[in-house]
Amino acid sequence: MVQINFARREVNCKIVYYGPGLSGKTTNLELIHQKAGQGIAGSLTSIATEQDRTLFFDFMPLDIGQVAGMKTKFFLYTVPGQVYYNSTRKLVLQGADGVVFVADSDPNRMPDNIESLKNLEENLKDYNLDPKKIPFVIQYNKRDLPAALPVAELNTKLNRWGVPTYEAVAVKGEGVMQTLKGLSKMIIERLNDDYGKQPAATQAASAATAPSAKAAPPAPAPAPKPAPAAKAPAPSPPGPRSVPMAPAARPAPAPAPGRTSTPAARQHSTPTSKPSPATSKSPGTSKPAPAAKGGGGGGGKWVAIALVILLGGAAAAYFLYFKDKL
């Protein structure tokens, strides 16, 4: 989950690279590490077997610097792709803010792609996440293989959600940064929709106006830029966008009006939860109660004063009585 830490002025997001074994997840991270350079990419940590296969996960922090006063970081993880490491994969997936599925374009690996994708869907479901609704992209890797499957076929078999797809040759660094950037933007967009500052006084008004403002993305998306590695024609099955997806072509976060009804986070409150109590409060029902209470409180005060006087008198009489006796 995105962590927003106002004390440290940090926004931290978790990205998970998922996919079958040997599809190029770790290679993606290695190339990002090389390309992003020092100062942005932190150290790349791998928990791997002696044969250099990922055992638990690879991890690399990516610090993009100050954004609107907040230090913004993406934490990149890969999962072990081999089938029998499912429990580990599931652990790594916990708390993911976005997922890149790295598919292998080799025709012989298609069954592995399908199995891994199915596994991802199941694991996401266990965390109550839906691939249609979370920031999710697919990377078709190894596009330089002579027998690489056409993108249209990959889309038909793997991208039934119509999520953005990117062609890549990870070992050469092609398409790697585009994939990461595409997903990062989706995460940021979503975060901004949920947490964008709205002054309390104008919340009710903006709730009414926001949807129209938000619903104004460039409607028919401009034609996507061709990928550096793009060789295949882009015709896609129903729904999926062509390769690679220009961020603007993504359908807008349409259901903006519904967002205001997001319940407050269980453990940590969120700014989005503010409007509902404010707007749902009915002045007619809440006001009379305090007034009645105020009357009752006044009566209680007089009773207390009377009791103090009575007790004071009794104490004085008692004292005088014993004084005479002594």
Place this chain on the structure above:
Amino acid sequence: MAMGKSDEGMRSSRLVFYKEDIEKIERVLAQFLKSANAKCALLVDKDGHLVTKSGEASTYDMDTISALVAGSFAATKQMAKLLGEEEFSIMFHQGKKDNIQLSLVGDRTILAIIFDDKTTLGMVRLYAGQVASKLGTLFDEIAQRKSEAESISKDFGQAAKSKLDDVFGS
């Protein structure tokens, strides 16, 4: 891709930490370090993000340590389940100079304490138990109070997108 409101699983569990809460947590951690004579204390959420730290932590790669702390805790939890336990609430790793103890605080944070031979495991355990309970109470208070004084700027999205273009190339 429609990102509607229905995916509450992700949205409702997002973590927000406000400055006033972190200051309280830091005070508790500083007091703990003094009592237990430990080197440093890190509070990490279960997703591997650092919440806050206290003590001599400047030389460590905090992001990676936090990710590994959360990863090893998650792996141990799986191990516990296989053994019929719900969770192991404490983990301890002993080194030649430095040691680290991890203990669960509340539902979703882990306290990592790094200490050397200036103190003992017993002292650390004793005070860690106390601090875990204090932090647990603090988290309950935080959860019940709705602090909405701070929010990210509405320009954040646009600024972040331009930054991503700068960093990754447009």
